[in-house]
Amino acid sequence: MKLLHTADWHIGRRLHGFDLTDEQGNAFEQIEAIAKKEQVDGIIIAGDLYDRRLPAESSVAMVNQMLQRLNLTDHFPVYAISGNHDSATRLATGTPWFKQTDLFLHTALSQAFKPVELADTQIFLCPYFEPFDAQQYFDDDSLQHLDQAFARVVDEMKKAFDPSKKHLLAAHFFAAGSSTTDSETNLTVGGLAAVPTDLLADFDYVALGHLHGKNALHMRQARYSGSPVKFSLSEAAQEKGVWIVDTDQTPVKLTFKTLTPIHDVKLLTDSFDHLIHSTDDPAIDHDDYFGITLTDTQPIPNVMARLREVFPKIVTLSRQDGFSTQVRYQGESGQQIRQKAPMTLLKDFYEQVAKEPLTPQQEKWAKTTLKQASEGGQPS
Amino acid sequence: MKLLHTADWHIGRRLHGFDLTDEQGNAFEQIEAIAKKEQVDGIIIAGDLYDRRLPAESSVAMVNQMLQRLNLTDHFPVYAISGNHDSATRLATGTPWFKQTDLFLHTALSQAFKPVELADTQIFLCPYFEPFDAQQYFDDDSLQHLDQAFARVVDEMKKAFDPSKKHLLAAHFFAAGSSTTDSETNLTVGGLAAVPTDLLADFDYVALGHLHGKNALHMRQARYSGSPVKFSLSEAAQEKGVWIVDTDQTPVKLTFKTLTPIHDVKLLTDSFDHLIHSTDDPAIDHDDYFGITLTDTQPIPNVMARLREVFPKIVTLSRQDGFSTQVRYQGESGQQIRQKAPMTLLKDFYEQVAKEPLTPQQEKWAKTTLKQASEGGQPS
Numbered sequence A, B: 001m002k003l004l005h006t007a008d009w010h011i012g013r014r015l016h017g018f019d020l021t022d023e024q025g026n027a028f029e030q031i032e033a034i035a036k037k038e039q040v041d042g043i044i045i046a047g048d049l050y051d052r053r054l055p056a057e058s059s060v061a062m063v064n065q066m067l068q069r070l071n072l073t074d075h076f077p078v079y080a081i082s083g084n085h086d087s088a089t090r091l092a093t094g095t096p097w098f099k100q101t102d103l104f105l106h107t108a109l110s111q112a113f114k115p116v117e118l119a120d121t122q123i124f125l126c127p128y129f130e131p132f133d134a135q136q137y138f139d140d141d142s143l144q145h146l147d148q149a150f151a152r153v154v155d156e157m158k159k160a161f162d163p164s165k166k167h168l169l170a171a172h173f174f175a176a177g178s179s180t181t182d183s184e185t186n187l188t189v190g191g192l193a194a195v196p197t198d199l200l201a202d203f204d205y206v207a208l209g210h211l212h213g214k215n216a217l218h219m220r221q222a223r224y225s226g227s228p229v230k231f232s233l234s235e236a237a238q239e240k241g242v243w244i245v246d247t248d249q250t251p252v253k254l255t256f257k258t259l260t261p262i263h264d265v266k267l268l269t270d271s272f273d274h275l276i277h278s279t280d281d282p283a284i285d286h287d288d289y290f291g292i293t294l295t296d297t298q299p300i301p302n303v304m305a306r307l308r309e310v311f312p313k314i315v316t317l318s319r320q321d322g323f324s325t326q327v328r329y330q331g332e333s334g335q336q337i338r339q340k341a342p343m344t345l346l347k348d349f350y351e352q353v354a355k356e357p358l359t360p361q362q363e364k365w366a367k368t369t370l371k372q373a374s375e376g377g378q379p380s
Helices: A021-037 A057-073 A094-099 A109-113 A131-138 A145-158 A270-275 A303-310 A323-327 A334-339 A342-354 A360-375 B021-035 B058-074 B095-101 B109-113 B132-137 B144-160 B272-276 B303-310 B323-327 B332-341 B342-354 B360-375
Strands: A003-005 A040-048 A080-081 A103-107 A121-126 A166-172 A205-209 A222-224 A241-245 A253-258 A265-270 A289-294 A314-319 B002-006 B041-044 B078-081 B103-105 B121-128 B166-171 B205-209 B222-225 B242-247 B254-257 B266-270 B289-294 B313-317
Touching: A003 A021, A021 A057, A021 A241, A040 A166, A040 A205, A057 A080, A057 A094, A057 A103, A057 B095, A080 A121, A080 A166, A094 A103, A094 B058, A094 B095, A103 A121, A109 A121, A109 A145, A131 A145, A205 A241, A222 B078, A222 B254, A265 A270, A270 A289, A270 A303, A303 A314, A342 A360, B002 B021, B002 B360, B021 B058, B021 B242, B041 B166, B041 B205, B058 B078, B058 B095, B058 B103, B078 B121, B078 B166, B095 B103, B103 B121, B109 B121, B109 B132, B109 B144, B121 B144, B132 B144, B205 B242, B272 B289, B272 B303, B289 B303, B342 B360
Parallel strands: A003 A040, A040 A080, A080 A103, A121 A166, A166 A205, A205 A222, A265 A289, A289 A314, B002 B041, B041 B078, B078 B103, B121 B166, B166 B205, B205 B222, B266 B289, B289 B313
Antiparallel strands: A003 A241, A241 A253, B002 B242, B242 B254
């Protein structure tokens, strides 16, 4: 059996206000092409199809069309679960009919224990759940934390294990030992909501969703596919793609197939001057999404507008070393500054910002204006 | 062919703040029971399955469960369309799969022209649409109003007519000549958004949705089923139910099957005293929803709270004849009133409200207090 493992589509997601519809649509088409080329026997989507529990109509139309294409047009079996970003209730719409064409989309914990039975493989589809759901399902209030709940869930799954078959699990959670990036939700922070990886040891492969980087967990038989698209600057260095899982081999053979974005998400650290004059630099695709860090320390008037002329899709802009003016002012106390004459303050300020002294004419204007201001009169 | 015609479920609707989930669930079960008893060959739902374009999760779960029960559990073919209250995009979720079990749910105008082909009948499912949709579909900007657009739509449908079969249409709009009630949307007000009934003449039966009363249109071969539940006081007098349509007869034979609410919606006009003492009246089910009109003309302290002790589900409360105090004051001008002494005003006011004069002790207190107030002192 050859399966394609993807997750965390997050349809509807934006990158600091930038629409990612085209990126997500394009990544989907690459996934579809890989599935066809590899002639996979099915596609696992390990949760977070949507970015929000209440998706926009445009997102609903997009996910509907994607599932339709994979399952009804291309005739791929699909094995999917809801993630913590999905509304399990809304995602459940239509699922009783989907099974007829081997589209399995599980959204309730109760569906986790009856595997999809293939000739040589059992696929357990465990949607995202919270300890409370396990307490309800097992009628057991002692399942206070996710690790306890998940241990109980795996025990229950094992009761259905057919020893003559391989056992696959699709699930959506934070496996202990994995590193988080800042585009996942707060739910992943802290140890409470983590699942110890040893609970996954009884499966031949665990197709995980939740963390967006494929290297977030290094276990031979459990992997995050990561998201198909970079959703934050913290994912800039990540390679995006899908796993091709060959279950005919023991251990299962994993091959990572990369996805190429239309516009990449990149971090760039350089001086304003270099950046502004980088238009001919073949190493830079100026249409990418950029997190720019300036090495300059002086103030730069209109800096964002001027940079956006060269890099239209700036996601964030920051300074590597702060501002030199701040450094200079560290030598003067508030008391010292307050003792200075207004004209001295003005001259110092102008020089710091403009990097040149006032001209004699400017100084004359300033003096006249200051005098009028102190006398309460109007400048002429 | 025997079909059940229902419409305007409006799942998620509330009646002046009262939850109608139980009423709607119960009405659904009655519809299901009628379909089974009548052994119908299919169920037409003529739009407005949801009350809102963005339904709550609980509403989504309810509609999902209802469609699943009719189609997958009871194996009824279902012929449904989206109404103006539905989000066509959200309602489209799963529809490509639904067809496999003869659940046809059309949400786009483009789906209106290919009928569902049964042995002796063609069913055209025309979702709610606006003139703009028709302009787009036909690439014809001249279709400015719904009557023009609908004429074009019917012309297009007729091209697919099989003369050897009966022709049924399910649609959701305001047919001219029908009477509106105030629980439909403003879209139905005025002639612009109406469809002339003569456009419906070429169909053997038109199963309409949009208006909530079954008597809103009297055409032999076109009917509103009305909503299964009363959604406003203006529907209090309506008989709710579904049509059983027998297409084997010419003209089609229509039988109305009534639905019985758990708690009815009723108008009640009586005196406060009668109503408060009506607890033993067998003609009144005090758990119904009531629009109460009081015949009293005097003010009644705490009137709503006292009535709610007897009628817990009061929807509205009004007066038939206004207040008698208002009538009395019509004889006095503002100028006349302002000339009265404060003590006279107080005595008159008390008498009007309490229907009895001040006692000597009350009058003494009032005089003392008025004197202190006019002197700016504090009452002792």
